[in-house]
Amino acid sequence: MGTSNTTKVLLEMRGITKRFPGVIANEDVDFDVRNGEVHTLLGENGAGKSTLMKIVFGLYQADEGEVLLRGEPIDIRSPSEAIAARIGMVHQHFMLVPPLTVAENVALGLSSSRRPFTDLAKVSTRISEISDAHGLAVDPSTEVWRLSVGERQRVEIIKALYRDAELLVLDEPTAVLTPQEVDDLFVILRRMVDDGRGLIFISHKLHEVMALSDRITVLRDGRVAGSTTPAEATRESLARMMVGREVRLTPHKGKVTVGDARLSIRNLTVIGDRGTPAVKNLSLDVLGGEILGIAGVSGNGQREFAEAVAGLRHTEPGGTITMDGADITTSSTRVRRNLGLAYVPEERMRDGVVAEFSVSENLVLVNHGSREFTKRGLLATGAIRRRSTEMVKQFAVKTPTIDTPIASLSGGNIQKVVMARELSASPGVLLACQPTRGVDIGSAEYIHSRLIEQRERGAATLVVSEDLDEILGLADRIAVMYEGEIVAIIDSADAKREEIGLLMAGVLET
Amino acid sequence: MLSKIVGSAVPVLAALAAFLVGAVMLLVLGASPLDGLKAILDGAFGSGERLAATAVKATPLILVGAGISIAFRARVINIGGEGQIIAGALLATVIALALPDLPSVVLIPLVLMGGAIGGTILGAIPGVLKAYASVNEILSTIMLNLVMVQFMNFLLRGPLIDPLEIAAGTRIPQTQRLSDNAALPTLVEGTRLHLGVVVAVVAAVIAYIVLWRMPLGFRLRAVGHSPEAARAAGINVERNITYALAISGMLGGLAGAILVFGSEGQRMITDGSAAGFTGAAGFNGIVAALFGGLHPLWTIPSAFLFGALLTGATQLQRVLQIPAALAVALNGLVVIFVISSARFRSYIQSIIEKRPSNRASEDLERPYSKIPGVDT
Numbered sequence: 067m068g069t070s071n072t073t074k075v076l077l078e079m080r081g082i083t084k085r086f087p088g089v090i091a092n093e094d095v096d097f098d099v100r101n102g103e104v105h106t107l108l109g110e111n112g113a114g115k116s117t118l119m120k121i122v123f124g125l126y127q128a129d130e131g132e133v134l135l136r137g138e139p140i141d142i143r144s145p146s147e148a149i150a151a152r153i154g155m156v157h158q159h160f161m162l163v164p165p166l167t168v169a170e171n172v173a174l175g176l177s178s179s180r181r182p183f184t185d186l187a188k189v190s191t192r193i194s195e196i197s198d199a200h201g202l203a204v205d206p207s208t209e210v211w212r213l214s215v216g217e218r219q220r221v222e223i224i225k226a227l228y229r230d231a232e233l234l235v236l237d238e239p240t241a242v243l244t245p246q247e248v249d250d251l252f253v254i255l256r257r258m259v260d261d262g263r264g265l266i267f268i269s270h271k272l273h274e275v276m277a278l279s280d281r282i283t284v285l286r287d288g289r290v291a292g293s294t295t296p297a298e299a300t301r302e303s304l305a306r307m308m309v310g311r312e313v314r315l316t317p318h319k320g321k322v323t324v325g326d327a328r329l330s331i332r333n334l335t336v337i338g339d340r341g342t343p344a345v346k347n348l349s350l351d352v353l354g355g356e357i358l359g360i361a362g363v364s365g366n367g368q369r370e371f372a373e374a375v376a377g378l379r380h381t382e383p384g385g386t387i388t389m390d391g392a393d394i395t396t397s398s399t400r401v402r403r404n405l406g407l408a409y410v411p412e413e414r415m416r417d418g419v420v421a422e423f424s425v426s427e428n429l430v431l432v433n434h435g436s437r438e439f440t441k442r443g444l445l446a447t448g449a450i451r452r453r454s455t456e457m458v459k460q461f462a463v464k465t466p467t468i469d470t471p472i473a474s475l476s477g478g479n480i481q482k483v484v485m486a487r488e489l490s491a492s493p494g495v496l497l498a499c500q501p502t503r504g505v506d507i508g509s510a511e512y513i514h515s516r517l518i519e520q521r522e523r524g525a526a527t528l529v530v531s532e533d534l535d536e537i538l539g540l541a542d543r544i545a546v547m548y549e550g551e552i553v554a555i556i557d558s559a560d561a562k563r564e565e566i567g568l569l570m571a572g573v574l575e576t
Numbered sequence: 577m578l579s580k581i582v583g584s585a586v587p588v589l590a591a592l593a594a595f596l597v598g599a600v601m602l603l604v605l606g607a608s609p610l611d612g613l614k615a616i617l618d619g620a621f622g623s624g625e626r627l628a629a630t631a632v633k634a635t636p637l638i639l640v641g642a643g644i645s646i647a648f649r650a651r652v653i654n655i656g657g658e659g660q661i662i663a664g665a666l667l668a669t670v671i672a673l674a675l676p677d678l679p680s681v682v683l684i685p686l687v688l689m690g691g692a693i694g695g696t697i698l699g700a701i702p703g704v705l706k707a708y709a710s711v712n713e714i715l716s717t718i719m720l721n722l723v724m725v726q727f728m729n730f731l732l733r734g735p736l737i738d739p740l741e742i743a744a745g746t747r748i749p750q751t752q753r754l755s756d757n758a759a760l761p762t763l764v765e766g767t768r769l770h771l772g773v774v775v776a777v778v779a780a781v782i783a784y785i786v787l788w789r790m791p792l793g794f795r796l797r798a799v800g801h802s803p804e805a806a807r808a809a810g811i812n813v814e815r816n817i818t819y820a821l822a823i824s825g826m827l828g829g830l831a832g833a834i835l836v837f838g839s840e841g842q843r844m845i846t847d848g849s850a851a852g853f854t855g856a857a858g859f860n861g862i863v864a865a866l867f868g869g870l871h872p873l874w875t876i877p878s879a880f881l882f883g884a885l886l887t888g889a890t891q892l893q894r895v896l897q898i899p900a901a902l903a904v905a906l907n908g909l910v911v912i913f914v915i916s917s918a919r920f921r922s923y924i925q926s927i928i929e930k931r932p933s934n935r936a937s938e939d940l941e942r943p944y945s946k947i948p949g950v951d952t
Contacts, residue, residue, distance in 0.1 A: 378807060400810035409808060417808040422801040431798060431809040435791040444789045 074137075076101050076233055076264040077122065077153075081131035084117055091117040093288045095131070099233060099264040104255065106267045106275050109285035110308055110506045111477060115268050118285070119235050122266070123155045124148040135233075154226025155235040160218050164211035168204055168221050169193060172228050189228075196227050201254050216247040223254070234258065235266045240274055244363050245534060245567030252278050270308075270507075272301040272315070273535070284308055309507050316539050317514040320522060324542070325354030328526035329375070329495045334385035336367070336374045336550075344370035346550040347385075352495065352526040357517065359541030359558070360530040363570050367550035368530045369412060372499045375528070376409040377402045389495055403432060406494030410484055410501055412530070418484045419472050426454035426468040429487050461486035462512060478509025485513055489520065496520050499530045514540060534566060548572045586924065587867065590917035594909035601905065607896045619891020620884035628767035632838065634876075634883030636661065636831035636854070638776040640861020641868060641875035642783040643699075643827030648870050649787060650820035651800035656702060656717025657828045657858025658850045659724035660695040664829025665836045665853065666728060667694030668758075669736065669751055669844045672837070676755035683757045688775065688833050695829015696822050698724065703821030707814035713821065721858070725850045732846050750845035760838045772834035779827060783872035786823070796820050831857060855886075856904075863911050882907065 078098040084091045092114045099105045109115045120126045121133070124142035133140055135151055142148050148155070162171050169190045178185045190206035197204055202220045210218060219239060226234055236255070240248045255278065259265055269275050275282060276296045284291040284307040291307045305313040329352040338344030344367040352358045362368055373379035375387060377399035387395045394402050403409075411417035419428045430439055430450050439450050454468045463482045465475055472480055481501065488496065498517060502510035517540060520527045531537050537544055538561060545555045546569040554569050599609035620630045640657045647654040668691040675683065698720060705711035732749035741748050760770040787793035798806040799816045807813050835854065836844050846853045860882055868878035889903030 376808065398810070398812070399807065400812065403810045411808050413804075416802070417804045420798050420802040420805045423798065427794070427798075431805070431811075434794050440791060444785070445791060445794060447789075 074101055075099070075134075076136060078134040078137075079118070079122070079131065080134070082118065082121060082128045082133075083130035084114075084121060084126060084128050090288050092121075092128070095285070095288070095290055097283055097290070099266055101232075101262045101264050102259055103280040104259055104265040104267050104278055106269060106279040106282045107285060108268075108270065108272075108275055108282055108304060108308060109291075110270065111504060113285040113308070114288040115285055116237065117288075119155070119237060119266065119268065122148070122233075122235060123153060149229050149231075152230055152232040153235070154229060154231025154233070156219070156222045156226060156237065156239055158238040158241060160222055162210045162218060162221060165209060167207050167209050168213075168224075169206040171210055171221060172206075172225050176229075192228060193224055196224055200227065200257055202227075216243055216250070219243070219251070220254075227258075231263070233264045233266070235268070237268045238270075239267070240269065240271060244571045245563065246571050246573070248274065271535070272304050275304065276301060286310055305507055311508075313507055313511055315511075317511075317518055319518055319540075322355045322521055324356045325524060327351040328354045328390055329528065330386075330388040331375070332386045332388075334371070334374060334387065335382040336370045336379055337382065338367070338370050343382075344550050345374065348550070348552055350545060350552060350555075352528050354494075354524045354526050355521055356542040357521050357527040357529055357540050359537035359544045360528065360547050360552075361534055361537045361544055361566055361570060362532070362547035364532050366547050366570075368499070368532075368547055370550075371547070372409075372412065372497055372530055375497055376407070376411075403491075406491075408488035408491060408493030408496045410481075410488055410496070410498040412499035412503075414477070414480055414484060414504075415473075419480060421471075421473040423472060424469045425458065425463065425465050425472050425475070425483055426450060428472050428483055429454045429457050429468075429490075432487060433491065457486040457490060458483075461516070476506065476509075478505040481505050481513060482509060485516055489516060492523070492525075493520075494525055496525055496527045497530075498527065500532065501529060502533070502536060503531075510536075534563065534570075538563065538566075546570055586917050586921040587869070587914045590913040591867070591910050594906065594913040597909050597913075598902070598906045601902065602898065605898055605902075607898055611896060612892060612898065615892045615895045616885070616888030618888075619894075620888035622891075624764070625767050626887060628764060628769035630880065630883045630887045631773045632768050632770065632883075633855075633886045634879040635773050635776045635834055635838070636857035637861045637864040637879035637882055638780050638876055639827045639831035639834070640857055641865035641879050642780040642872040643824035644862050644865035645868070645870045645872045645875055646783055646787055646793075646796065646827075647820045647824035648865065649793075649800050650796040650816060651803075652703070652706065652817055652820045652824070653714045654699070654702075654717055654821055654824045655714055655859075655862070656698065656720050656825065657831075657861050658854050658856070659717070659721040659858070660698045660825040660828030661832035661835065661854045661858050662724040662728050662850065663698035663825075664691035664693075664695040664832030665844055666731060666832075667691060667829070668833035669754065669836055672754040672758040673736070673751070676757065678755075678757060680757045680759075680761075683755065684760065684771075684837070687758050687837055688830060691829045691831075691833025691836075692826045693829065695832060696826040698829065699825015700818060700822040703818035703825075706821070707817040717821075721850060728844075728846055728850075728853065729848055732844065736844075738843070748845070749848070750841075751843045753841070753843050754836070756842065758837050759842055760834065768838075768840070770838045772838040775830070775834065777876060779830060780872045780876050783823075783827065787872060792816075792819065828858060828861075831861075860886075860907060863907055866911060867914055 076099050080096055082092050082095040095118060097118065107115045117126060121128050124144045124147050140151060142151060169186050172193055173186060173189045179188060193206040196202065202224055204217055204220050204224065210221065239251060243251060255265060267278055279296055281293065281295055282299060283293045284304065286308060301315055305315055331348060331350045334345055334348045335343055336345035348371065360368060370379060374381050377397060381395060386393060389405055389407060392405055394405065415421055420431065433439065434445065439446050451468065458465060458468055461482045463479050463486065465479060472483060501513050501517065517527060529540055538558065541558045543555055544558055544561055544566065545552045546566055548570060549572065602609045602612040619626060621627055644654060668687040671687050671690040702713045702716035702720060705716050706713040729749060732751065736751050738750055738752040760772045763769045763771065795811050795816050798811060799813050803813045864879040864882050865875050868874035885903050885906060889900040892898045892902065893900040
């Protein structure tokens with residue numbers, strides 16, 4: 067860890083309050099960054115991290131409180147003023163123009179020294195200098211669309227450094243990276259801090275926060291819940307600060323004897339949206355009583371694979387999908403569901419729920435036509451309401467009423483509604499994609515425990531996740547997917563994070 | 577609650593604004609708006625007879641409007657009302673021509689059913705094309721309108737033409753007078769109020785029940801809001817899109833049969849255009865449905881309002897020598913005002929509910945988690 071005791075305060079925020087109509091996003095928040103340190107801002111979705119950072123970057127103005135930069139009070143009214151004050155921000159979603167080269171992207175928005183002509187040669191030279199100095203290897207003349215996600219992020223950092231940022235805000239920079247890329251990024255960031263820059267790191271991945279930070283400030287419900295350092299904190303204590311109560315981070319799994327394969331996939335090939343094979347000749351068995359985790363970097367065919375299993379995407383001839391002995395390769399989603407398949411889609415708001423429907427309507431979206439919920443051809447409103455109320459209670463969904471539009475619930479509660487619906491049918495095979503993405507820690511913990519219950523019930527559970535920690539915590543076996551193929555299946559007892567990371571990156575051959 | 581009241585008041589205010597513009601148009605035409613209003617009200621509601629005429633005018637609008645509500649809820653834009661009315665009318669006419677001697681208790685249900693089936697077929701065609709071949713339903717339904725007009729002209733000038741017209745050499749494109757056994761019975765003596773009005777209201781109530789109380793309607797609405805989520809839940813999206821257009825067409829076809837067998841002439845007649853037979857009910861029904869908030873029950877009073885406008889315009893012409901086409905212009909104005917008010921309405925509601933506007937809610941990761949009682 068870097069030293070932080072002798073350096074001066076770069077940014078100081080005092081008593082920041084920011085209100086939106088009906089909501090207090092930040093309340094009396096104190097926060098500061100010194101030169102030469104990484105100060106992490108930790109908190110759940112909606113805790114107010116982004117609002118606070120948007121105030122730093124001039125996208126919002128605080129209603130109360132003051133901001134001091136290098137000891138001077140400053141009023142940042144726009145991002146260009148922030149950049150002029152040597153504040154840089156690397157957004158979670160990259161702000162790059164893919165058809166343009168790295169140099170063109172970096173020069174974008176800056177005035178050229180040879181106006182009205184461009185000075186890209188000069189820009190390129192300067193980029194190379196910055197790359198060399200910080201270990202950010204990128205070729206300035208490459209078009210951005212050719213770059214990997216990790217490289218694009220480097221371009222974003224170079225953009226900030228090119229503008230001579232002294233204070234750098236990184237909003238969830240690791241969300242899209244493989245474990246190895248995260249390690250590389252941390253080396254780069256550490257080097258920048260050692261140069262005397264100040265870094266604000268926003269994350270909710272606890273082990274990363276522990277690895278990179280000098281100091282950690284936790285926000286909860288817009289207020290500072292506490293400040294600590296990695297030396298004093300544990301992952302559990304951080305989670306407790308974020309959520310406000312005790313949280314079990316690693317799900318507790320009992321011993322379960324596995325049964326026969328309930329879902330068998332043989333030689334599955336699926337064509338992706340671009341017309342090229344996204345899943346290539348994939349074979350896999352999921353056994354009753356086990357959770358099989360599919361690990362992989364986003365975009366390696368997981369989505370297409372899941373959609374093929376759910377019956378939402380055509381498969382190429384030659385492959386088969388069998389569920390409890392029945393060949394369902396060409397069956398409709400309805401038939402698969404009737405045979406006992408449950409599906410928790412990755413895109414919750416698009417595929418998981420009808421956003422305009424109420425909680426109750428979404429709870430019966432799959433089986434609204436069943437005998438239980440119909441009476442003489444009409445929807446049995448009473449039965450639907452009774453069952454919905456039960457399910458809401460059973461799955462601890464926090465909603466004012468069952469008639470509330472589902473879109474007004476938090477991500478965690480929406481996901482609980484989806485889980486309640488899918489699990490209420492006691493499925494034989496459960497396919498859960500990114501089950502806790504964007505979900506608060508408390509709900510994630512709950513969803514994990516319900517997934518583990520399925521295992522004890524003898525269901526075959528397939529969890530597709532980009533969150534390696536989730537896979538490591540849940541799965542009995544881990545299948546690593548890379549470029550449409552399962553490159554390895556590892557027993558989770560023998561699984562090593564680094565090994566899986568290398569497999570995910572396609573570096574390690576088995 | 578307040579926002580709900582305002583929400584329903586806005587379209588009414590928009591309609592009033594449209595009538596204000598109509599008043600200006602009357603002034604320009606040299607008539608007093610007050611006299612105009614009086615003439616319209618008198619023409620539409622002035623006597624039992626006129627009231628009945630208004631109800632009869634509203635009948636096809638109720639049916640088409642209820643069908644449009646179902647289609648639009650499933651996010652299917654059915655502009656094919658005209659063609660569907662004609663298809664229903666033709667099939668019902670053919671049935672009445674073929675089986676003129678059946679007793680009324682059998683023949684009336686039969687021609688109504690024939691109308692419904694004709695409309696269903698014409699609705700199902702663009703439905704299948706949209707669901708399974710991604711053919712834009714707006715284009716295909718409009719095209720089918722044109723096809724059906726020509727088909728109607730062909731039949732009424734040729735195979736179905738009244739033999740008397742040939743004999744007399746006048747060749748007016750109309751069928752012979754159809755079996756009186758098929759005539760829709762009059763409900764109130766001395767007026768034109770006939771059974772078709774009741775059939776339309778009942779059909780609208782059934783449409784409401786289908787949409788909000790039956791599994792089919794649940795699926796249609798789910799498909800309309802989110803085809804992706806519906807599909808993932810195992811709902812057959814293609815089939816339900818086809819259903820939506822077929823049901824919508826069915827109600828249009830029923831309107832067609834009622835137009836024929838509720839008419840004074842008791843025959844199908846054309847002037848060569850679609851509106852010559854339908855009175856543009858296939859389009860005005862869309863207006864009625866939109867003004868009724870795409871709700872089959874609200875479509876009933878809304879259709880009645882537009883029916884009143886149509887009958888009132890006749891009186892306007894008679895008393896003030898203002899062209900009845902002004903009613904058509906008023907129709908159009910109401911549509912424009914009501915539809916543009918939808919945006920305005922959500923804006924007003926957002927102010928009343930003091931919730932952040934869309935932009936702020938994007939910026940603010942999750943504003944709704946702060947709803948009282950939702951403790952995230």
